[in-house]
Amino acid sequence: MLNTIVTTDRKNHKESIELAAYAAEKLGIKNVKRNRAALPEMREEYGVDNILVAKKGSFVLDTLDGELFFHPNMSQLRIKNIRMGDEDHMTAAMDLKEGMGVLDCTLGFGADAIVASFVTGEGGSVTGLEASPLISFVTGEGMKHFLATNYELHSAIKRVNVINADYNEYLKTLPDKSVDVIYFDPMFRHPLKDSHNINPIRAVADHRPLSIEAVNEAKRVARHRVVMKENSRSLEFARLGFDTIVGGKHSKVHYGVIKL
């Protein structure tokens, strides 16, 4: 169903072998001993598009469009800029403060969730929902195993609570006004051509557009704001009722805001 097998890298360390077995059990996918085989050969032999590779205490998902793995690159840079006093457009759109609770409905590789976790701090909370079991697994395990040298980044990563769920279903289970900010960063309707780093994610991500029903649920569940990120020229903001737009004049992405 997931069109994926799991294996280890060629070093076949004991830790990687254990991780591969864990992934196979969690995701219900076939665990294949690596030996010396190259990934394209294994892809052919087992008739799958994706191979999850356990290596060095974490996972890389090899898709037909490239490799996917968790790394807090972008969030690290954004946190550094926030600490230097620069404004982060996403947290400004959220009007995010220490101690707030955030539900990130589209976790992906978690960069936005980590930045939100840094800003909300130890007294806040960030939950990230991800519909794709593979992305949710790679991000969740990556966050669990990643060792950041900087304590604040490290603790921001560890505080993110990762849940493999579809926001369309999950939002319905939450009480009214139970989260401060609800955030959506769906796959763009019209992807930015130079956004190479997001391209491999396309192979395994959920591409459904955000619906008016989900926005209405988010408006019921959120106390403070509902925020959506999209291509700055997107018509999605108007279609879904995000009436305030935040973002740089020349920026390729904007944040639509619904203030509650």
Ligand SMILES: C[S@@+](CC[C@H](N)C(=O)[O-])C[C@H]1O[C@@H](n2cnc3c(N)ncnc32)[C@H](O)[C@@H]1O
């Ligand atoms: C553009 S990426 C998000 C990137 C993320 N903001 C980051 O900082 O890495 C969109 C993600 O949302 C997920 N997604 C799309 N629809 C979803 C849904 N209904 N429920 C949960 N996740 C969903 C996709 O699978 C994809 O991983």
